[in-house]
Amino acid sequence: xxxxxxxxxxxxxxxxxxxxxxxxxxxxxxxxxxxxxxxxxxxxxxxxxxxxxxxxxxxxxxxxxxxxxxxxxxxxxxxxxxxxxxxxxxxxxxxxxxxxxxxxxxxxxxx
Amino acid sequence: xxxxxxxxxxxxxxxxxxxxxxxxxxxxxxxxxxxxxxxxxxxxxxxxxxxxxxxxxxxxxxxxxxxxxxxxxxxxxxxxxxxxxxxxxxxxxxxxxxxxxxxxxxxxxx
Numbered sequence: 001x002x003x004x005x006x007x008x009x010x011x012x013x014x015x016x017x018x019x020x021x022x023x024x025x026x027x028x029x030x031x032x033x034x035x036x037x038x039x040x041x042x043x044x045x046x047x048x049x050x051x052x053x054x055x056x057x058x059x060x061x062x063x064x065x066x067x068x069x070x071x072x073x074x075x076x077x078x079x080x081x082x083x084x085x086x087x088x089x090x091x092x093x094x095x096x097x098x099x100x101x102x103x104x105x106x107x108x109x110x111x
Numbered sequence: 112x113x114x115x116x117x118x119x120x121x122x123x124x125x126x127x128x129x130x131x132x133x134x135x136x137x138x139x140x141x142x143x144x145x146x147x148x149x150x151x152x153x154x155x156x157x158x159x160x161x162x163x164x165x166x167x168x169x170x171x172x173x174x175x176x177x178x179x180x181x182x183x184x185x186x187x188x189x190x191x192x193x194x195x196x197x198x199x200x201x202x203x204x205x206x207x208x209x210x211x212x213x214x215x216x217x218x219x220x221x
Binding site for chain 2: 004032033040041042043044045048050058090093094096097098099100101102103104105
């Protein structure tokens, strides 16, 4: 089992460019999450999907959109990147309310 | 407002020197408290879940405990490979998402 996989691992964007971060899990989990991690801020929830077909906003959703493509895949889209979105992005998955398992992260720099 | 505070921010220990990390929380309706380990450049790795006051869980040199206001991660006779950032998170109310603290960066010196 690969667990939670994320692509790409690194990305550099210019202000205003768009991109999609991909996440997939092979643990048959129903819930998936997107977090960002910034120095001194801890992990903050951007969006989550409690089950296939549903998505909800988290603590910091502005500037992002998500798609739960199927049970395995959950993507995060930046429509018009801003320097404030420079961060490390983590995808996670869980079986309902149980512990979450995290991917290796995507390091994004917006110039 | 839900709040999770971890202390200290950073901790340096000699190999074999036992210590504890603290996670204090203020939430409405705690459903679970989670401990994770994060190595530089990697995603958080799940360690423990605690659900009720008085509960304890152990794994190798780590032991997690929970009270109504805080959790402790006790590290007994640490080794250099225990060096990492340890994150605490709470799950509260009806949500299944986690609210994280900012972590304790542990360095174990040989």
